[in-house]
Amino acid sequence: xxxxxxxxxLVIAQxxxxxxxxxxxxxxxxxxxxxxxxxxxxxxxxxLIREAKKVSLTKDGVLLRKRAAEITNLVTKTNDxxxxxxxxxxxxxxxxxxxxxxxxxxxxxxSRLISQYPKVTLKLRNGNNESILSRxxxxxxxLGLYFGQVDQTVFNSFALPRLxxxxxxxxxxxxxxxxxxxxxxDLVPESLILYQGALDDGSLAEWFxxxxxxxxxxxxxxxxxxxxxMVESGLxxxxxxDDLVDYQDSDLVCRPIAPEIAIPVSLIWKKYQIFSETVxxxxxxxxxxxxxx
Numbered sequence: 001x002x003x004x005x006x007x008x009x010l011v012i013a014q015x016x017x018x019x020x021x022x023x024x025x026x027x028x029x030x031x032x033x034x035x036x037x038x039x040x041x042x043x044x045x046x047x048l049i050r051e052a053k054k055v056s057l058t059k060d061g062v063l064l065r066k067r068a069a070e071i072t073n074l075v076t077k078t079n080d081x082x083x084x085x086x087x088x089x090x091x092x093x094x095x096x097x098x099x100x101x102x103x104x105x106x107x108x109x110x111s112r113l114i115s116q117y118p119k120v121t122l123k124l125r126n127g128n129n130e131s132i133l134s135r136x137x138x139x140x141x142x143l144g145l146y147f148g149q150v151d152q153t154v155f156n157s158f159a160l161p162r163l164x165x166x167x168x169x170x171x172x173x174x175x176x177x178x179x180x181x182x183x184x185x186d187l188v189p190e191s192l193i194l195y196q197g198a199l200d201d202g203s204l205a206e207w208f209x210x211x212x213x214x215x216x217x218x219x220x221x222x223x224x225x226x227x228x229x230m231v232e233s234g235l236x237x238x239x240x241x242d243d244l245v246d247y248q249d250s251d252l253v254c255r256p257i258a259p260e261i262a263i264p265v266s267l268i269w270k271k272y273q274i275f276s277e278t279v280x281x282x283x284x285x286x287x288x289x290x291x292x293x
Contacts, residue, residue, distance in 0.1 A: 001042055003075060005035050006068040009047070012036065013065045016054045039064075070138045077140070089278045090119030096132040096144035097124050099224050101243045102162040102265040103145065109285040113278075120278055128222040129197045136270055142279045146268045148201065156273075157266040158292050166198075166261040167242030167254040169231050176237070181258045184208045191236030193219040193227055198261075204239070207261055228252070 008025060012032070015021040022029040040047050047061035057065060080091055093110070097103055103124075110122040125141050129148070136144040137154065147164055150157040168182045176186055184207060192215055198204045199220065205212050218236045221227040227238040231252060239261075242254045267286060269275075275283065286292075 089117040094141040096135040096141035102160045144268045147263045155268045157268040160265045163262040164241045169240045169254045170237040191218040193236045193238035196220045
């Protein structure tokens, strides 16, 4: 296995056709087929399901596609860091982030850094909460914003001065919209749209004090803009981070819930991570703004 084989495998996965992939790569179809066969021989398992006019990935092929993407991204990132001019900070800072208002803390520090070093760029790599851990752990991103408790044996971290607080997003015409605070008992009879991460970690089951199977869940989401659209479509009431959804010019309202659900947000990076000078400069600015040593 070498880098070129992995890159070519990713093209095949994208094109779903070896002939089309070979044309894109400007190599012969037999040569590309031999590369994939060599990979399959090396791993001892098929990676592609070959049909008449297309190919699809086996379960192992899906795993290899994920790892190959991580590896090629990491190689690109390493090349950029090694070619950087160390006399003046430049290059990309890769931040893994799900939707959170805490990004403003990082954004302000990045703005200060870029005002002094204009060749620096902050690049976001969006994903759900668990994918952020994976990307930070694999080195695909430098830093990540993570919700909840951090495994201190794997990651370094410090909490940011923002909490993600849930609220109930619902249409103004819903009778619950007149309440100052919405409780679990209010929501149990309703159609609900819930954050998948909070379902997976059990925090919503704990808040409702009921088995999730007893709730009428009509939708789940990872991205909060999608939750808003589902509420607007009449699918149900969504529990969302109340400072992320812009509902001011809509027929929706976001009401506080009680008991409160407030989730800490931490900036994380892998233990023993060796940063580029640019990433280290940003991390130093964030720590200074927080009063963190």
